[in-house]
Amino acid sequence: MKPLVIIPAYNEEQNIAGVLTGIKDTCPELDILLVDDGSGDRTADIARDCGVSVITHSFNLGYGVALQTGYKYAAKKGYDVVVQMDADGQHDPKYIKGLLEEINNQRADVVIGSRFLSGVKYETCLQRSIGMFLFSRLVSLIVRQKISDSTSGFQALNKKAIDFLTGDIYPADYPDADVIIMLHRAGFRIKEVPLVMYSRPDSKSMHSGLKPLYYIFKMALSIFVTVLRKAAQPERKGEEDAD
Numbered sequence: 001m002k003p004l005v006i007i008p009a010y011n012e013e014q015n016i017a018g019v020l021t022g023i024k025d026t027c028p029e030l031d032i033l034l035v036d037d038g039s040g041d042r043t044a045d046i047a048r049d050c051g052v053s054v055i056t057h058s059f060n061l062g063y064g065v066a067l068q069t070g071y072k073y074a075a076k077k078g079y080d081v082v083v084q085m086d087a088d089g090q091h092d093p094k095y096i097k098g099l100l101e102e103i104n105n106q107r108a109d110v111v112i113g114s115r116f117l118s119g120v121k122y123e124t125c126l127q128r129s130i131g132m133f134l135f136s137r138l139v140s141l142i143v144r145q146k147i148s149d150s151t152s153g154f155q156a157l158n159k160k161a162i163d164f165l166t167g168d169i170y171p172a173d174y175p176d177a178d179v180i181i182m183l184h185r186a187g188f189r190i191k192e193v194p195l196v197m198y199s200r201p202d203s204k205s206m207h208s209g210l211k212p213l214y215y216i217f218k219m220a221l222s223i224f225v226t227v228l229r230k231a232a233q234p235e236r237k238g239e240e241d242a243d
Contacts, residue, residue, distance in 0.1 A: 001104050004079040005032045005096070006070030008063055009087035013041040016087050020050040023085075026093040033073055034087070037066040043087075064175040071165050083156045091154045095195040099156035108191035109161045110183055112147070113154035117194035124199075127212035135177040135219060142227065143184040148192060150177040161188055164234045171222055174215060178222040185231035 005023055009016060016034070023032060032052040036044040038060035047054050055069055067084060074082050081103045085091045095113055102111040115122045116136075124132075132151050139150045153176075157165070164186060171178055184190060 001080045001100070002078065003030055003081045003083060003100055004070075004074045004077070005030050006035065006067065006074065006082055006084045007032065007087050008035045008037060008066030008070065008084075009039065009043050009047070010037045010060060010063075010066070011039045011041050011043060012087040013039075013043045013046055015089045016043050017046050017050060019085070019087055019089055019091075019093075020047060020052055022093040023096070024050075027096050030083075030096070031079075033070055035066040035069045035073075037061055037063070062173045064170060064172040067175060068166065068170050068172075071162050071170075074162050075159075075166055079162070080159045081156060082162050084153060086153045090197045090199065092196060092198070095154070095193075096156075098193055098195070099154070102191055102193060103156050103158050107189075109158050109188040110180075110190045111156040112149060112152050112180075112190065112192045113195040113197075114149035114152060114192040115195065115197040116148040117192060118196050119194075120196045122197055125212060127216070131212055131216045131219070134216075135223075138223065139177045139180050142181050142223075143190070145184070145190065146192075147180060147190070150180055152197075154195065154197070160234055164188070164232075167232065169229070169232055174219055174222070177219055178226045181223060181226050182232065185226075186233055188234075 020032065034047040034052055034054045036054060036056040038057045044054050044056050055073060081100060083096050083099055099111045099113060102108050136147055136150045139147045161183065180190060
């Protein structure tokens with residue numbers, strides 16, 4: 001298998017060197033792509049200094065667009081599997097091999113790293129905790145499979161799933177619970193594995209202030225639209241606009 005690690009990043013100059021060094025120390029054989037989503041700091045420069053490939057958006061387009069840029073790069077370059085990680089230091093590179101093992105052994109098409117299966121408590125704000133709990137329960141109900149961490153950004157996907165997610169229906173802002181539902185309805189096998197996630201080293205969060213409430217509203221709306229939309233199929237990728 002030819003794997004690629006995709007890291008979407010926005011203004012992460014304080015954390016990105018440590019993240020990239022951790023991946024290189026743990027899995028030196030893996031290729032790494034950083035997608036700089038219009039950062040106003042030195043995120044992209046630091047990544048280049050670390051010797052990884054970098055794609056830079058001219059301005060901030062959103063987390064989902066940054067991820068999809070990585071998927072399109074992986075598909076174009078012929079990668080068989082992608083591991084996606086956050087750039088803020090919450091994801092421990094030592095779990096990459098466990099995610100890849102599930103894909104390599106063909107036990108799943110999409111593997112989600114769950115912070116709620118490890119037995120180690122994950123600290124976050126109350127609003128965010130409520131949102132994660134509600135959406136995980138809702139996704140589990142819709143897909144008829146227990147999903148404990150529907151908002152995890154630490155995942156591995158095989159080539160078929162990568163190709164599927166390069167389509168037009170991929171969400172631009174918060175690709176979390178809605179994408180899991182989309183993948184399930186398209187027939188992809190989804191599996192969770194336990195891992196430990198940490199709080200951001202700099203104590204900042206993209207879910208501070210009123211952002212968790214906005215996230216809950218947007219995700220609920222996206223799930224509603226996803227459920228109503230005709231299920232897309234992998235072999236029909238790119239034809240949604242014609243339906």
